[in-house]
Amino acid sequence: MKNARDFLIVTNNPLLAQCMGDCYELSFFPDCSYREILVKVRDLVYAGHILYTHPLSGSVKPNETPYKSIAVSKAPHTFSAEQAGIIAECILAADKFPPRTRALGEAVKRDFQLIDYTLLAGALEFDAAAGLSKIKNHE
Amino acid sequence: MKLELGFIEIKDIQFSNECKVENGTLFVDAEAVKTFVYEDDDVKACVKSASFDIARPGESVRITPVKDVIEPRVKVEGPGGEFPGVIAKVDTVGSGRTHVLRGMAIVTAGKIVGFQEGIIDMTGPGAEYTPFSKLLNLVMVCEPVEGVHQHEYEHAVRIAGLRAATFVGELGRSVTPDEVKSFETYGIKEGIEKFPELPRVAYVHMLQSQGLLHDTYVYGVDAKRSLTTILYPTETMDGAIISGNCVSACDKNTTYHHQNNPVVADLFEQHGKTLNYVCNIITNENVYLADKQRSSDWSAKLCRLLDLDGVIVSQEGFGNPDTDLIMNTKKIEQMGVKTTIITDEYAGQDGKSQSLADADPLADAVVTGGNANEVIVLPPMEKVIGTLDYVDKIAGGHAGSLRPDGSIEAELQVITGATNEMGFNRLSAR
Numbered sequence: 001m002k003n004a005r006d007f008l009i010v011t012n013n014p015l016l017a018q019c020m021g022d023c024y025e026l027s028f029f030p031d032c033s034y035r036e037i038l039v040k041v042r043d044l045v046y047a048g049h050i051l052y053t054h055p056l057s058g059s060v061k062p063n064e065t066p067y068k069s070i071a072v073s074k075a076p077h078t079f080s081a082e083q084a085g086i087i088a089e090c091i092l093a094a095d096k097f098p099p100r101t102r103a104l105g106e107a108v109k110r111d112f113q114l115i116d117y118t119l120l121a122g123a124l125e126f127d128a129a130a131g132l133s134k135i136k137n138h139e
Numbered sequence: 140m141k142l143e144l145g146f147i148e149i150k151d152i153q154f155s156n157e158c159k160v161e162n163g164t165l166f167v168d169a170e171a172v173k174t175f176v177y178e179d180d181d182v183k184a185c186v187k188s189a190s191f192d193i194a195r196p197g198e199s200v201r202i203t204p205v206k207d208v209i210e211p212r213v214k215v216e217g218p219g220g221e222f223p224g225v226i227a228k229v230d231t232v233g234s235g236r237t238h239v240l241r242g243m244a245i246v247t248a249g250k251i252v253g254f255q256e257g258i259i260d261m262t263g264p265g266a267e268y269t270p271f272s273k274l275l276n277l278v279m280v281c282e283p284v285e286g287v288h289q290h291e292y293e294h295a296v297r298i299a300g301l302r303a304a305t306f307v308g309e310l311g312r313s314v315t316p317d318e319v320k321s322f323e324t325y326g327i328k329e330g331i332e333k334f335p336e337l338p339r340v341a342y343v344h345m346l347q348s349q350g351l352l353h354d355t356y357v358y359g360v361d362a363k364r365s366l367t368t369i370l371y372p373t374e375t376m377d378g379a380i381i382s383g384n385c386v387s388a389c390d391k392n393t394t395y396h397h398q399n400n401p402v403v404a405d406l407f408e409q410h411g412k413t414l415n416y417v418c419n420i421i422t423n424e425n426v427y428l429a430d431k432q433r434s435s436d437w438s439a440k441l442c443r444l445l446d447l448d449g450v451i452v453s454q455e456g457f458g459n460p461d462t463d464l465i466m467n468t469k470k471i472e473q474m475g476v477k478t479t480i481i482t483d484e485y486a487g488q489d490g491k492s493q494s495l496a497d498a499d500p501l502a503d504a505v506v507t508g509g510n511a512n513e514v515i516v517l518p519p520m521e522k523v524i525g526t527l528d529y530v531d532k533i534a535g536g537h538a539g540s541l542r543p544d545g546s547i548e549a550e551l552q553v554i555t556g557a558t559n560e561m562g563f564n565r566l567s568a569r
Binding site: 002051052053054056057058059060061065086089090092093096098105107108111112114115120121122123124128129132 | 288290350352384387390425426430431459461485487488492497552
């Protein structure tokens, strides 16, 4: 079973922060890039935090979407070489994609945020649609 | 379980005021298809418009953004119906007789999200990369009702495509097929008795299951909510698995790929000759790491339980699924079962980078479907079905991808089916 109280979500996704922020502990870095989120998670894994979700979730490529959200354990446990391997390989894989300089429109940004949010919500068994209605009601 | 497929060769599609298949020509009334498609409440609520067009091999036509490709079929004998648990009732399929309108497909196209992807060129260099350029395509372009959520809309367009395919497939019910082929696998004991000397081989079929726009459904069940399990290969051939995957055009498995899975076809080709094709093991590609561990443990456990000698493993997608692929392969090998994997590669535009986001020495037999990062140039086409609005945004496209003359410079990723990881494409390496 998944223990929601043990989740720490590392994210740069403002939509996720809005929808999930009052249910989970977040490390929200709105100014960080996709890669910088991976590096922050790598450092947490090195410190013994358990990696709960795959860092390269989604087939949207690392140079397409600016948004990334990853769940780790709140508390550090024992260092896992296997998990350190996964996050290291993911950073290498992300670096294969040449950076793009294009500016994304607000609607496209919102769609990228939505995909990142729903993938993580699905993994943590959080009701993504309910999260979205919550923010709609506030608007 | 035994399935007969009756293939009706479709040589042309014509819009008409009636609907029938006659002498290899599909005559179709677009309004009648639309009426049937709109009998679904979700389609009614979410799809503002659905318009139809025909794209034939060799025509100067570009279809984009492509959502799904579906082969029209109809169950004419035996239990169940097309797309069980989604369109037909949930009865088990894979036996009896199904008619197939071969040589054509229903293609759904139109915006779902703002970075929507997928190109099918019907001629030129792009056509060489996609198997769907060889088909007569009845294209349904959908547009959303304003304000509808993307997840509701994706569902509605998925259903719309399946309903259109069901309507067209039904037209083949009373047509005498040009060719009939039968496919049969056996129970465990029966199979061993029939082929005592042949190696026992199965297909570990990994299904994309990460979440919104990244899903696959088995008898209507979201694959992420299923444990690894077993199917008769004929169930897959008979519409049990459908695609809800809209991301990464080059290596997503469309519903057409599931219906015509080349691994299943090739294993049946060798069944009873060089191997005993035991079953398909379906497993998922979830985001939660403990799910990956559980699912891959179960893949390996089932391989051992079935006393297999070898398996073929195919994956779907990039990054996250690479981890499932390697977990499956490593654990199955550790059970003493030989593996060969099918994947594609993201090896960088120069092809020099490591291809996958994970690796293991036990994964030492690999078939590639090509390098998705390879840069290609697609010349302009005279006609576009859908819209080019998203070409700059799609996977592998970049700012400036769409040139003023309508040509496109992008990575191979943009082309639907270009590096398919079931091997349903023309690229590989030796």
